[in-house]
Amino acid sequence: MKSESTSRVLLQGNEAVVMGALAAGCRFFAGYPITPASEISELLSLRLPEVGGTFIQMEDEIASMGAVIGASLAGVKSMTATSGPGFSLMQENLGYACVAEVPCVIVNVMRGGPSTGLPTSPSQGDVQMARWGTHGDHPIIVLATSSVSDCFSITIRAFNLSEKYRVPVIILSDEVVAHTRESVALPGPDEIRVVDRIAPSVPPEWYKPYGTNNRGVPDMAAMGSGYRHHVTGLIHDEKGFPTQNPKEIDQFQRRLHEKISKGFGEIQVIKSIMMEDAEVCVIAYGSVARSALRAIKEARNQGIKAGLLQLITLFPFPRKAVDSVLRQCRVAIVPEMNMGQICREVARVNQTGTRIVKHNRVDGQLITPEEILKYLVKV
Amino acid sequence: MREEAEIIRQEYLRHDKKFPHVWCPGCGIGIVMGALLRAIHNLGLSKDEVVLASGIGCSGRMPTYVDFNTLHTTHGRSLTFATGVKLAKPELNVISVMGDGDATAIGGNHFIHAARRNLDITAIIINNSTYGMTGGQYSPTTPYGSKSTTSVYGHVEHAFSIAELAVTAGASFVGRGTVYHASHLDKLIGQAIQKRGFSVVEVISNCHVQHGRRNKLGGAVEMMQSFKENAVTIGKAAKMSPDEMADKFTIGVLTDIDKPISTDEYRRIAQKAQRKADQVARTKVKNGVKRYEE
Amino acid sequence: MKNDQRYEIRFSGSGGQGIITAAVVMADAVGRQNNRYVCQTQSYGPEARGGKSKAEVVISDSPIDYPKAMSIDLLLAMTQAACDAYFFDIRPEGLLVVDTDLVEQVPTSRAVTIPFTRIARELTGKELVANMVALGAVGLLSGQVELAGLETALMKRVPKGTEKMNSLALQAGIDEAGKIDLSLLPRSVVSDWADD
Numbered sequence: 001m002k003s004e005s006t007s008r009v010l011l012q013g014n015e016a017v018v019m020g021a022l023a024a025g026c027r028f029f030a031g032y033p034i035t036p037a038s039e040i041s042e043l044l045s046l047r048l049p050e051v052g053g054t055f056i057q058m059e060d061e062i063a064s065m066g067a068v069i070g071a072s073l074a075g076v077k078s079m080t081a082t083s084g085p086g087f088s089l090m091q092e093n094l095g096y097a098c099v100a101e102v103p104c105v106i107v108n109v110m111r112g113g114p115s116t117g118l119p120t121s122p123s124q125g126d127v128q129m130a131r132w133g134t135h136g137d138h139p140i141i142v143l144a145t146s147s148v149s150d151c152f153s154i155t156i157r158a159f160n161l162s163e164k165y166r167v168p169v170i171i172l173s174d175e176v177v178a179h180t181r182e183s184v185a186l187p188g189p190d191e192i193r194v195v196d197r198i199a200p201s202v203p204p205e206w207y208k209p210y211g212t213n214n215r216g217v218p219d220m221a222a223m224g225s226g227y228r229h230h231v232t233g234l235i236h237d238e239k240g241f242p243t244q245n246p247k248e249i250d251q252f253q254r255r256l257h258e259k260i261s262k263g264f265g266e267i268q269v270i271k272s273i274m275m276e277d278a279e280v281c282v283i284a285y286g287s288v289a290r291s292a293l294r295a296i297k298e299a300r301n302q303g304i305k306a307g308l309l310q311l312i313t314l315f316p317f318p319r320k321a322v323d324s325v326l327r328q329c330r331v332a333i334v335p336e337m338n339m340g341q342i343c344r345e346v347a348r349v350n351q352t353g354t355r356i357v358k359h360n361r362v363d364g365q366l367i368t369p370e371e372i373l374k375y376l377v378k379v
Numbered sequence: 380m381r382e383e384a385e386i387i388r389q390e391y392l393r394h395d396k397k398f399p400h401v402w403c404p405g406c407g408i409g410i411v412m413g414a415l416l417r418a419i420h421n422l423g424l425s426k427d428e429v430v431l432a433s434g435i436g437c438s439g440r441m442p443t444y445v446d447f448n449t450l451h452t453t454h455g456r457s458l459t460f461a462t463g464v465k466l467a468k469p470e471l472n473v474i475s476v477m478g479d480g481d482a483t484a485i486g487g488n489h490f491i492h493a494a495r496r497n498l499d500i501t502a503i504i505i506n507n508s509t510y511g512m513t514g515g516q517y518s519p520t521t522p523y524g525s526k527s528t529t530s531v532y533g534h535v536e537h538a539f540s541i542a543e544l545a546v547t548a549g550a551s552f553v554g555r556g557t558v559y560h561a562s563h564l565d566k567l568i569g570q571a572i573q574k575r576g577f578s579v580v581e582v583i584s585n586c587h588v589q590h591g592r593r594n595k596l597g598g599a600v601e602m603m604q605s606f607k608e609n610a611v612t613i614g615k616a617a618k619m620s621p622d623e624m625a626d627k628f629t630i631g632v633l634t635d636i637d638k639p640i641s642t643d644e645y646r647r648i649a650q651k652a653q654r655k656a657d658q659v660a661r662t663k664v665k666n667g668v669k670r671y672e673e
Numbered sequence: 674m675k676n677d678q679r680y681e682i683r684f685s686g687s688g689g690q691g692i693i694t695a696a697v698v699m700a701d702a703v704g705r706q707n708n709r710y711v712c713q714t715q716s717y718g719p720e721a722r723g724g725k726s727k728a729e730v731v732i733s734d735s736p737i738d739y740p741k742a743m744s745i746d747l748l749l750a751m752t753q754a755a756c757d758a759y760f761f762d763i764r765p766e767g768l769l770v771v772d773t774d775l776v777e778q779v780p781t782s783r784a785v786t787i788p789f790t791r792i793a794r795e796l797t798g799k800e801l802v803a804n805m806v807a808l809g810a811v812g813l814l815s816g817q818v819e820l821a822g823l824e825t826a827l828m829k830r831v832p833k834g835t836e837k838m839n840s841l842a843l844q845a846g847i848d849e850a851g852k853i854d855l856s857l858l859p860r861s862v863v864s865d866w867a868d869d
Contacts, residue, residue, distance in 0.1 A: 028467055050649075066458075067459050181711075232443070
């Protein structure tokens with residue numbers, strides 16, 4: 001008898017997000033219906049009660065994000081899922097999660113925008129918004145999925161990173177990834193690594209909810225666990241209380257950035273495909289990376305030394321990896337379903353004057369392999 | 380009383396680095412905080428099991444000063460955070476303290492939905508008819524004709540009646556008190572915390588620094604005096620004519636009903652879902668299949 | 674652009690005809706076979722009924738990169754509008770399969786016409802299962818799926834109580850398609866005359 005973990009199942013991207021979340025230990029979801037993310041809500045409303053978790057549909061996305069933070073503070077791994085307009089409403093409390101260092105996962109299934117835009121068409125228009133959408137100066141982790149199996153593994157990774165670094169993690173999916181069904185073999189429970197936040201081990205009176213340690217990530221006590229403390233969106237001292245002391249403020253703000261920069265090696269994930277001898281490369285992410293993969297294979301068939309750098313982590317931007325392919329290649333093609341949001345990051349880290357070619361599609365259609373191949377042949 | 384005050388001072392206040400507090404001399408919020416602490420103390424709740432959430436504004440600072448699990452959230456969103464906490468850990472006593480602008484302007488939607496949803500959460504709304512912290516702009520409870528820094532010619536809109544709004548939205552328990560009637564307030568808040576279901580206490584309070592000063596209502600003492608004169612118990616109000624009630628408002632318990640609490644209901648359906656899932660899992664385990672959740 | 678391992682099917686018609694369900698069942702059945710990779714996508718409008726509906730199934734022996742169809746091996750058209758819109762995406766050696774009664778103007782002789790909807794109505798009294806009649810035909814004509822697997826996948830995905838009706842419909846589609854000899858059709862969808 002074959003076990004479920006090794007046999008393949010036909011899953012939609014959004015369903016795989018749910019499976020990944022449950023496998024990572026997510027036990028709370030709050031959301032508001034929006035195309036093309038609603039399947040995540042629907043499936044979790046079915047599955048969460050089965051595993052002792054809680055699902056709630058809130059009155060809007062502002063409330064959803066608030067509830068997610070509340071549940072996480074109470075010690076339960078939490079997530080929400082939305083699309084562009086809903087993601088806008090979440091930004092206020094997303095900022096809160098950054099400053100109060102509350103682990104949580106936000107899935108944004110991107111659709112065409114701005115505004116109500118193209119609800120049923122794919123887009124990559126929210127890339128810079130995921131980085132800079134909320135107020136203030138904060139680091140944030142943004143991951144991009146490109147396939148159904150990605151949706152599973154990247155969701156687990158998102159939870160692990162959020163728990164380890166006490167940060168909100170944003171998953172950018174898109175309409176194509178969300179609704180594509182593929183037969184995938186998911187890893188068994190034994191093959192999955194799950195990271196949980198570290199609870200304090202000191203006596204409650206010694207506990208510093210925002211204290212510094214060598215990881216830069218304070219231990220996190222759940223509400224009701226005996227470690228009574230204060231959580232606020234105001235800039236706070238090590239005990240969690242509001243402070244106006246410039247030294248304490250500076251220390252706090254810098255720690256928020258440093259805890260992420262210390263983890264760059266682990267956080268910044270890329271996939272290099274056929275890059276060893278590549279002279280031209282495509283830098284892509286999300287569903288477009290799949291078109292790019294097709295295109296470089298075809299280019300290779302035509303004798304063009306093409307490679308693909310697929311970005312899994314969009315932010316913190318994987319500067320090192322991009323820098324090294326820019327040094328290696330004559331030309332880098334950056335295809336995106338927006339007017340060049342990652343391209344500007346690529347241009348920013350381009351130290352060597354490598355030619356960067358944008359290819360942008362904003363008509364609600366997935367970029368095709370032919371379009372990318374045309375550039376590969378031309379350059 | 381004196382002894383009780385001492386217990387509260389020693390047991391419930393965070394003295395280390397948190398005082399002096401931000402409230403103006405004579406502010407009503409301190410009285411509400413006192414009433415809340417006395418109610419919690421009299422109910423014998425463990426401090427570890429109490430969560431006090433707040434939004435933004437003068438009322439938002441209350442959690443800073445008290446020794447519970449405290450949560451100072453974003454403007455108007457206190458109830459959304461409280462909802463997450465309560466659903467994740469239903470055994471906690473979750474109390475949300477808000478101001479009038481906080482609860483019924485920016486958080487108005489969350490407020491009516493929390494009442495409709497009927498989670499076991501206590502909401503205390505301190506209504507001082509203005510946005511005090513930001514400098515006295517008009518709020519949803521600023522009376523018609525009143526002056527504020529954003530209605531310098533007199534206010535042209537009408538005010539919400541918060542307690543009545545809560546009743547209509549479906550809250551299980553709704554009470555109204557004032558900062559003048561302090562011991563009545565202790566009792567109201569105690570009842571609200573004890574009540575299973577979404578319970579609301581509206582507290583009429585004074586902001587003599589912003590609202591009082593601009594409308595020639597006097598200082599803290601005069602404003603409290605007016606609460607004493609204008610507050611009418613619900614029983615008494617029933618016997619008064621609309622004309623007699625014109626400038627007055629009711630205090631007491633507006634509603635106290637029992638209806639299914641969504642936290643309990645959710646647990647009930649979750650148990651059903653779990654039993655069904657376990658059955659499926661047992662068959663699957665028999666067939667050599669593992670589940671992620673186990 | 675396409676490598677030869679790929680086989681691409683497009684199911685098309687209007688919303689409410691069960692186009693996407695048919696594609697999902699097909700994909701599920703293919704995915705159950707060893708060493709076969711499958712990717713199913715769809716495009717849809719905001720309406721649940723009416724409007725154009727399109728779903729694709731890409732099948733390959735190796736992992737699938739680009740998830741959508743590039744040049745179609747088999748186009749199922751359940752309305753004239755869908756047939757007109759997508760006919761030109763068929764590769765020359767591809768095959769057009771249409772509902773006889775709903776597509777009156779067939780743009781090529783390399784086409785299989787079967788009255789899916791009529792068969793469904795006469796067999797079960799419900800036009801609703803025309804998609805399953807069509808799926809049976811597509812399953813057989815494509816040669817990409819084990820027919821028993823198609824039945825298994827179908828049973829997993831239809832509402833309780835409708836299994837028998839759906840299964841009958843599927844089998845009717847398989848039987849009807851079995852009567853067709855593809856070798857008698859012209860070799861290309863575009864060049865009936867070029868063969869002469």
